[in-house]
Amino acid sequence: MAYxxxxxxxxxxxxxxxxxxxxxxxxxxxxxxxxxxxxEDAIAQTELIIIAIPVDATxxxxxxLMEKIGNQVVMDVGSTKKMICDAVAKSxxxxxxxxxxxxxxxxxxxxxxxxxxxxxxxxxVICDKENSDADAVALVERLYTTIGMRLVYMDAASHDVHxxxxxxISHVASYALSLTVLEKEKxxxxxxxxxxxxxxxxxxxxxxxxxxxxxxxxxxxxxxxDVLNEHISQLRKFKSCLEKENYEYLTELIQNANKIKxxxx
Amino acid sequence: MAYxxxxxxxxxxxxxxxxxxxxxxxxxxxxxxxxxxxxEDAIAQTELIIIAIPVDATxxxxxxLMEKIGNQVVMDVGSTKKMICDAVAKSxxxxxxxxxxxxxxxxxxxxxxxxxxxxxxxxxVICDKENSDADAVALVERLYTTIGMRLVYMDAASHDVHxxxxxxISHVASYALSLTVLEKEKxxxxxxxxxxxxxxxxxxxxxxxxxxxxxxxxxxxxxxxDVLNEHISQLRKFKSCLEKENYEYLTELIQNANKIKxxxx
Numbered sequence: 459m460a461y462x463x464x465x466x467x468x469x470x471x472x473x474x475x476x477x478x479x480x481x482x483x484x485x486x487x488x489x490x491x492x493x494x495x496x497x498e499d500a501i502a503q504t505e506l507i508i509i510a511i512p513v514d515a516t517x518x519x520x521x522x523l524m525e526k527i528g529n530q531v532v533m534d535v536g537s538t539k540k541m542i543c544d545a546v547a548k549s550x551x552x553x554x555x556x557x558x559x560x561x562x563x564x565x566x567x568x569x570x571x572x573x574x575x576x577x578x579x580x581x582x583v584i585c586d587k588e589n590s591d592a593d594a595v596a597l598v599e600r601l602y603t604t605i606g607m608r609l610v611y612m613d614a615a616s617h618d619v620h621x622x623x624x625x626x627i628s629h630v631a632s633y634a635l636s637l638t639v640l641e642k643e644k645x646x647x648x649x650x651x652x653x654x655x656x657x658x659x660x661x662x663x664x665x666x667x668x669x670x671x672x673x674x675x676x677x678x679x680x681x682x683x684d685v686l687n688e689h690i691s692q693l694r695k696f697k698s699c700l701e702k703e704n705y706e707y708l709t710e711l712i713q714n715a716n717k718i719k720x721x722x723x
Numbered sequence: 724m725a726y727x728x729x730x731x732x733x734x735x736x737x738x739x740x741x742x743x744x745x746x747x748x749x750x751x752x753x754x755x756x757x758x759x760x761x762x763e764d765a766i767a768q769t770e771l772i773i774i775a776i777p778v779d780a781t782x783x784x785x786x787x788l789m790e791k792i793g794n795q796v797v798m799d800v801g802s803t804k805k806m807i808c809d810a811v812a813k814s815x816x817x818x819x820x821x822x823x824x825x826x827x828x829x830x831x832x833x834x835x836x837x838x839x840x841x842x843x844x845x846x847x848v849i850c851d852k853e854n855s856d857a858d859a860v861a862l863v864e865r866l867y868t869t870i871g872m873r874l875v876y877m878d879a880a881s882h883d884v885h886x887x888x889x890x891x892i893s894h895v896a897s898y899a900l901s902l903t904v905l906e907k908e909k910x911x912x913x914x915x916x917x918x919x920x921x922x923x924x925x926x927x928x929x930x931x932x933x934x935x936x937x938x939x940x941x942x943x944x945x946x947x948x949d950v951l952n953e954h955i956s957q958l959r960k961f962k963s964c965l966e967k968e969n970y971e972y973l974t975e976l977i978q979n980a981n982k983i984k985x986x987x988x
Contacts, residue, residue, distance in 0.1 A: 561919040581916050610916055623907050624918045628900065628925040633980040634957040635896050640982055641953060642888050651846050651875055653889045654826040658987050659924050660893040665984050668977035672970055683965050686958065688906060692899040693955050700948050705937055712933035715898040717905055719930050722923050 459510060459535070459560075459605075460490040461572045468604040473500045485569040501526055506597060509534040514673035517545050524549035531594040533558050533601075537621060537670075538677040539585045539614035547589075556598040557585040557614060559621070560607060565665040578606035585614040622681035629663050629671055630686055636664035724775060724800070724825075725755040726837045727870040738765045750834040766791055771862060774799040779938035782810050789814035796859040798823050798866075802886060802935075803942040804850045804879035812854075821863040822850040822879060824886065825872060830930040843871035850879040887946035894928050894936055895951055901929035 463469040474491035482494035582602040699708035728734040739756035747759035778801040827845040847867040964973035
């Protein structure tokens with residue numbers, strides 16, 4: 459995000475705040491940030507505070523931070539929205555906060571995980587916009603459109619349902635696929651020589667960090683469980699087709715699954 | 724394959740044979756083939772016959788074809804190997820056949836699905852090589868190394884086990900994920916606006932053609948069922964962690980899934 463805000467000229471000066479000084483040194487060396495500071499020192503010097511940390515850490519940090527700000531705008535970029543919005547619902551400065559989720563990311567983390575053209579053409583969700591000041595929302599909208607994102611608006615609870623379907627379940631499926639295959643690898647060393655692009659594609663998300671993802675699953679537990687139950691029941695249909703050698707129904711299932719082409723080019 | 728064999732100069736002349744004359748016209752127009760013919764006419768004019776059709780069609784075509792050849796080499800490129808090898812085990816010309824599986828493909832089909840650098844750096848499996856003439860194997864080895872593939876040798880039954888783990892299960896998982904999300908889309912139109920790169924990556928294989936994939940699942944039913952059962956049981960572990968709010972074990976599962984990084988860069 460810092461890299462794209464610099465690159466597009468949206469930000470004149472970026473102050474980095476991080477628990478890990480090595481990340482800050484690296485980010486400064488790479489030019490993604492201009493200065494590194496403690497949070498308390500940074501707050502006074504900035505117009506816009508972007509919270510980009512695991513969602514459990516956001517939940518701890520954000521309510522306290524909201525007490526320390528004046529007229530600055532605060533936004534978060536976390537993958538869950540309901541619990542985060544609830545946590546600041548009573549804050550005196552609630553209207554300076556904008557709850558967002560840019561739907562872009564990779565399985566990597568740290569300053570060296572920077573990706574050229576990051577965020578471009580993807581959707582940024584802004585939640586519960588009526589709870590934020592118009593100028594705060596406008597600033598955040600300008601940020602996202604500057605880095606090439608399209609804007610979508612919804613309430614925090616709807617966001618969490620949608621995110622469970624289009625993002626969180628993909629991670630669960632990919633983690634489980636990785637475990638399935640690693641289980642086999644114990645017996646057979648050669649297996650990964652054969653790994654093709656299809657396998658790499660479905661298992662890519664399994665490289666994602668638990669520090670980021672466990673809190674997401676915790677905060678979106680009910681929705682993720684709903685989708686996971688549906689997913690397991692879909693897999694059971696494939697299992698039953700194979701067991702019963704019902705290849706007509708198997709063909710039908712696959713034809714239905716192919717309909718995803720209508721939606722994802 | 725035709726495109727890469729032309730591009731690398733491996734083949735001087737390529738004769739296309741296809742059930743669909745439109746595919747042949749398009750392939751000729753694009754320059755992937757020099758001539759289009761009926762199979763009977765093509766056989767007499769070629770040194771190497773490459774069978775690249777769904778595995779159920781291979782099973783029907785191959786035994787009859789093996790009766791019609793002289794000293795030509797026949798190879799197939801199907802995703803299953805055991806049933807195909809069994810089908811020609813008694814052929815008089817068995818030794819002119821080489822059973823192979825280049826571990827590369829996309830979810831697309833037809834002459835316009837051609838991909839630059841296709842096959843490069845991936846593994847080609849050659850099965851039961853001791854059942855083929857040395858000169859036939861050498862020709863096929865030269866073909867695969869010319870298009871940039873690495874060679875791996877194994878028996879047909881082992882191939883099918885490995886393929887179930889590193890390819891077939893990824894397709895089942897992706898089909899099921901597509902169905903899971905499409906099920907939800909019935910209720911909510913907006914959902915796909917949010918689809919991120921992670922979702923696209925896990926669901927890409929769900930665009931794959933049932934004409935190709937149902938026969939693969941049929942021919943590799945037992946192995947696919949084994950892996951699918953394992954996969955469902957891994958998903959149940961995630962479900963149980965969420966239901967019981969056992970986030971320590973969830974972290975452990977994800978840390979174990981992350982070990983896929985050791986294998987796939």
